[in-house]
Amino acid sequence: MLERLNQAMEHIERHLDRPVDAGELARIAVTSEYHFRRLFSALAGVPLSEYVRRRRLTVAGAEVVAGERTLLDIAVRWGYGSAEAFARAFKAVHGVGPGEARRTGAVLRAQPRMSFRLTVEGSSSMRYRIVQKEPFRLVGRKARVPLVHEGMNPAIVAFVKSIEPATRDRIEALSDQEPAGVVNVGDGLADSRAEGTELDYWYGVVTGADVPDDLDAMPVPAGTWAVFETSGTVPEAVQDLWRDVFTQWFPSNPYRSRPGPEISRTRISADGSRVDAELWIPVEPVAA
CATH class of the missing domain: 1.10.10.60 (Homeodomain-like)
Structure with missing residues (x-):
């Protein structure tokens, strides 16, 4: 590759x-x-x-x-x-x-030519599984927010805080399949993935249940998902996992990403410092 x-x-x-x-x-x-x-x-x-x-x-x-x-x-x-x-x-x-x-004769800035090389670092391994999912619905509340690569995203934090607790409870009660519970979803992101470009952020659940009229919903077709697991500090663990998926896992595995929402399921510790997370990426096999 x-x-x-x-x-x-x-x-x-x-x-x-x-x-x-x-x-x-x-x-x-x-x-x-x-x-x-x-x-x-x-x-x-x-x-x-x-x-x-x-x-x-x-x-x-x-x-x-x-x-x-x-x-x-x-x-x-x-x-x-x-x-x-x-x-x-x-x-x-x-x-x-x-x-x-x-x-x-002012000093100018140069962008060197890039080439990619394989670098072996450490001995840690990535935990992942391949899942085939039937069609499902993503249900909850969504907002258009700017992409932030590092640190907390203020727009997302403000949006989640704006959702009434009773509405959050109703959304969570609709969860009836993996990934279970409330999930964070990014969709509609520009191909460039440049800092500051906008995407649809969802606070929602994965479900097959009927959708209440006052909630947002998006149908997701059947397909293959690569599911990655991590544990670590907030928010670096999830951001580092996303980076490692594309820089380490994809170049060495017979899959490629395909259009679709990217889903993260996070469970944060009581003191807010650590997280256990799953990242669901839509993928498809690469033809041999």
Whole structure:
């Protein structure tokens, strides 16, 4: 898998001056575009589109400093419709505009070429199981919130606090299958998974019961789920588990992610410092 990802990275470099085709990159990596974008973001630490933008402006920065082409020619070559648009993008990455960089020899920022290598760390193992689930409903309350990769998400905390205790009790009583009890669900997240992008957050349960009119509901089709378990500190344990699933488990197992809600079931200790958690990720087998 890593070798195929590196072939995709080489393709990016050979075609930096063209619009990125995530579908073509996924074909090179022999996976789905959906999974490729998620795997890339987890491994690289930045969304695919952001990495390509930084690489283009790194090469463009060298051309600006060289002074052999006009700024407009450089802008057009790297896909910007005007010198002004190029200047804005250039400054966002380098901290100075291209005109200033050419005049003063300012210090620029470079995005190095990325490649992926396997690193073996420690001797710990991941606890997981593969589950086949029949169709079910996700029932509860949902809100549109920004994505936060590290630390508590203030928008989620405020949303959960806004749900009346009686409503929480009614939601929990509807749970009748795995994962049992109240779950936290992320759905509708942009492929980039960039910090601050919005997603649908659900405070709800997995059920086959009838849905009360005053609650939100989403049907989820039958499918395969990879279920991961962890224990640790709040909230790092769950966030680290999500990272490890994409950076360690997927590259070494014959599965890829598929569209669908990502479900976490958490049980927090009385003092609020530790958590036992399950993470349910929708997956599909990779053809041999």
